[in-house]
Amino acid sequence: MLPAQPNQSLIDGLEVLLGAVDAAEPVGVRELARRLGLETTRTQRLLGTLAHLGLLHRTDNGRYGPGTGLHVLAAAATAANGLLAKALPELDRLQRATKMTVALGSLWRDRVVYLAVFAKDRDPLTAVGASRSYPIQRSSIGVLLLGWQEPGYAAAHGIAPALETQGASARRRGWSLIDQPTEQTRSLAVPIGDPPRLAIGLSGSFSDARIADLRDQATAVAARLASQDIP
Missing domain, CATH: 1.10.10.10 (Winged helix-like DNA-binding domain superfamily/Winged helix DNA-binding domain)
Structure with missing residues (x-):
């Protein structure tokens, strides 16, 4: 606020x-x-x-x-809140179980900042800082977290009304799904906590038949992290 x-x-x-x-x-x-x-x-x-x-x-x-x-500031913040120490092992296991690219992200203005990204054939030690910020309209994490922002947030940051509507729908559903036709991939996101400041995203090539299973696995991880009072 x-x-x-x-x-x-x-x-x-x-x-x-x-x-x-x-x-x-x-x-x-x-x-x-x-x-x-x-x-x-x-x-x-x-x-x-x-x-x-x-x-x-x-x-x-x-x-x-x-x-x-x-x-120095980033290291001090990481040590103080314990976020990555708690989240990284869970995200690594989720990537291995689903074979999807797994990300932990937060919304900043009109972009999504990824705190960690685990991907197939990528050394887990490189997960932190592996990706730059991403446009909200192309991120399932961004669309999902947009649904929890205060009224006027989208307009203040130049976010299209249609995307705000999509975010509200994702909030009601409890998760989001975005297709990327040009890349032949899609991404799914679930929130951590309520109200969420962070979300877990899964991306890759998967069929509709896998959505429920991927969502449930990600939701289980999100619930465990939320129970640890991750800020």
């Missing part, structure tokens, strides 16, 4: 931080400002402050990428 007097500078700073670290390579000031819809001067000040704090690193050619301080 948005506080009565939100700090816009803090909000913009976090947007700039995520925008810089989510880029495929170090990003320039003007490019990031254009991408986020912020003033160039403001973006430059925020990037400079974040670099001063060590959360971002400024390259020799004036571009910005993740800094050492960001890794």
